[in-house]
Structure formats: structure tokens, C-alpha cells
Amino acid sequence: MSFTRKSKPASSSTQAAPFSTGLSSLDDLLGGGIPPSCSVVYTAPDLHSEYGVLLQKYFVAQGLATGEKIYVVGSTAEWVNECMWTPPNATTVEEADEADKLKIAWRYESMKQFETTVASSSSSRTFDLTVRIPPAVVSDALAKHQLVLVDAEAPARVLSRLKDVLATNTVPVRICIPSLGGPQWGDLGPQDILRFLHRLRALLRQYPQACASTSLVATVSGDSYGNGPGWHQRVGWVADGSMTLSAFSANPALAAAFPSAHALVRLHNLPSPHSLVPASDRFSVIRGASGENNISLKCTRKRVVFETMHLGVEGGVGERRTEATVTKKKAEKRVARFEGDAYDF
């Protein structure tokens, strides 16, 4: 990672604060979050993973946590109930003091640990994938009309409904479209999808207090969808920001080469609503000083993180590099539990 220090993105007085996506590393890639009046599209071509939908759940969870108005198009309340939430007792995690256990050469002792991603910032909550959103929060948000579910019908009708909504609201609004191109939308062709995204962006420019986050379903996310290759570029031209998350599960060679990553992230274009240079080029830490770091997505049991992509350490996949974090006291407790067990052979 580059060591040049980058100044934090200062929100200019004329521009409103960007919308956080719920993931601090994704916010960093976008240059602080999704800027108001911008539309970001995620394509995830792998048929058997749903990273695009996962990112939309983070987007909705963040909106519910900050109390912003959210419009979810094409999904039901059950889908919203599957979103992640902050753990009930959010205590700070105690880091195992590995510096004592691992002997390293004296000249490297003052260097900090190799960082592949940004630490979570204060603007986005730390959502935990093992914690589901409390149903009370969702029903409360639905009752207060903070969360509104819009049915996916013909794209033109969805757009006119969104237009009515935006014309009457002056508060910041998040528009989330988790599975554009899915069966609930009917038979959408490439032209319909491009027309919808283009018109959605025009709507956002007209009502700049809102932003939109869209995920294309896997079947319409491949680069050769439509007439020939170039689909990702076309989607990029009709949206402000677009990225492709290609999972490694389809390619075992890649999965073996990058053991700690689960998907390759390709940024096609990034939002720059008021200038020629996207904010991400100047402020993104993960992308590096020259904007050329390879970026991958890792989905662990508790969280999703975007980080720089590196080859695994020599020594193979299975070798542990650090001490196990289980302390001696916990190990004793575990043994004690089994001693009085009825099935003690």
C-alpha cells in the first residue's frame, strides 16, 4: 500500500454529504460514499453467488440505521428482514498482542502491520453478518414510511412512481434496486435495462437530494449480454459509477492463487458529479496513490471487506502465520466443560 498520506475528503459547503454504503471500504473506493444525485450499478456475473445483493443489503441496513428515507424496488419485507445489523453489545474487540509472540527483526519493529484495507470509519456502522435486523426495526420503519417497498412492474411505471416520490420529498432519499433484471421485472431486454438506468440517472440529476444503488442479476451481468461484448462499458456509460464483482468460485485456478479473496473487483467508472476527476482518484486509500491497485472482495463469516489483492504468502494455503488467538484460560475452560459430560468415554 502506498505510504503517501491522503487528506480526508472535505465535503464542500455547496455539496451535500455522500451516502454511506454501509461498508467503509466500499465508501473509500467510491471516494467517500455515493454522492447525492449519483447512481451506482454493481454487476456480479457469477450465477451461484450473490455479492451484488449482499451489498444492497448493507446499503439498506445503513439507511435504516441512520434514519434516512429508503425506497426498495422489487423486493419484499422478507428480503429486508434478511439484512444485517449491528451486534447488540458492540464492544471493542481486543486485539491479541501478537507483537510479543512473534519475533521479528529489530529493524522492522517500528513498522506498522501490513494493511490491505481501511479501518471502519465513524460514518458507517460496523454491521455483523451473523446478526439479523430486529423485525421491530423493519416494521417500525414501514409504519413510519421511512422504508417504502415499491413493486417492480414495467420500468416506466417504476420511474414515474419514483419521480412522484422525489418531487414531494426534500429529505435525502436512498433508492435501492437489489435485483434489476430478475423475474419480478418481467422480460427486460438490454435496451430496457439501459433505458431504465439512463432515465433513473436523469431523474436523480433533476432531484439531487437522492442517490441510487442498483445490482444487476447474474444472468444480465455478463460482459457479452446484449449484442456482443461491451455490456459492462455500456452500463458504465449510463450510470455514474459501476463495478463488476467476479467471484472466484467459477475459476479454481484463481481461487488457489488468491486464497484470501473471494471475488475480483473491477471498477469501470466512478462518480464525479461536479468535476472531471472522480473524488475517488484523489481520496481513495485502497486504490492507492496512482489508482492502480488490484482490488478484491472478501466475505468472511462476520463481514464483507474490499481490500487490495495480493498473492498468498509462500508456504502454502494451510500454514498459519500467527499464533492462535485462543488464550490459555479459555482453553482450560473448554477442557473443564467436557469432564463432567455424560458421554465421557
Added chain:
Amino acid sequence: MISPFDLPQGILLLVTDQLASPADFVLHRSLIEHLKNAKPNAKKRKAIVLSVSEHLARWKATAAKSNVNLEQKTASGSFVFIDVLERVPPPDNALPGDPVLRPILDAVVSVLDESEDTLVIVDDLAVLEWIGFALLDITRFCRALHATCRKARATLLIRQHVMTPPTAEPLLDDLFRHLFQMSSYHMEILPLSSGRSGAVSGQVALHLGPGMPHEVKLLPRSSALQYKLTDGGAVFFERGTEAGIL
């Protein structure tokens, strides 16, 4: 027109770009230079922008960074912004030969004046084709617009997106072929073949269109001029030079 390329007036300049190297800066730069460099005794300058994707706010913001006040220019009549899709929604049931884009042409004709030095910028023609306008209609519209601009001695600048797979030659679609036949010069904005870089945003190559006398210094792709984007515009430099950047 468009420093440092020194292109003459009254031509059709086709600007092609890719998603990795968008040509927004060329359009903004040509607009700003056209409106800024008005000499006191010369013809009055006017600029018309036909926009499909970009909103007026972005044009205003970028122009403001170079001290050109577009609102003032609109009030004085030297800047006209026409939002194409506002006037002509995408057709659903039109036959291929229907002149759906005719209102836009009429709007341009009503504003064009032979006594003024005009620059007409057409932004994002490819998107019109993608969202459903018939190819035949778009090519006829371009031809009619080109003829109108030639009659009024105006300069026409058309921007076209090119889809390029990373390891092959650019994909040429029919719309590009039609536009290329009409163009006097073809400016290609290319990304670096070695991938993204922080110091260089892309490269610019300039080619001659069919049937045009050779007046301007051309830039083949091998000696393309490189550029780096800044907040208000772009800085051009030869490959491997520019002490401040590399």
C-alpha cells in the same frame, strides 16, 4: 479550436472515447475556449450543446472553474443548452424511417445564425442508439445536422463511445462507421495500454477523416499526446516528458 491541436473552424470533429478514458474534458475545453476567446471585432460567438446524458449543472460547474459564467451566456444568447430526451422521448413503436429526431434539428436550425461563429456539440450519440432510437433515424439526423452546420459555417463536434475489449481491436458499430464517413477529423481518446496510472490519465490521437485536405499536424496512435486530468481541465504533454508530472 481546442488547444494544443489547432483545428480549423467549420469542420465536423468526431471524438471517440472509451469508458476508461472519457472525453468529457475535450467537450468542456472546446466549449470554454470557444466562449472565452471572443475577439472584440470578430463575429459574435455562440455555442449550442445537444445533451443526451449530462445535466446542465455539470457543464456549469466545469465552466465556472475556468471563469466562464454559463448562466450569463445563456441570458445573452451565446449559449444554448438543448436536452434531447426532454424534447423527444425514446420511441416505442416508431417505424425505422420515422423522423423522430426532427424536433431537435428544428430547434438547432432556429438558433443557428450565419452571422455568428457557432460551435455545436453533440454529446453521447451512442446512448441514443442503445436506448431505442432507430439507427437510420440517428444517421439521417446527423447528416442533416452536418449539412445545416456547413451552410451556417458552424463547427460540429460529435462524441461517440467505442466499446473495446481489452485485448482486441476496437469494435466498430454501424453508427460509428456512418459518423466516420462524414467527419473531417477523428480525435481518439485512448486509455493507456498498460492499465491505469496516477500520473497519466490517457492519450489523445488525431486522425484525418475521409476526403479532407491535410492542414493540421496529425497524431498517429504511436505518437499520441498524453494528458492528465485536473479538476478544471486537462494538461497535455508528450509521452515521457513533463517534469512536473512524471
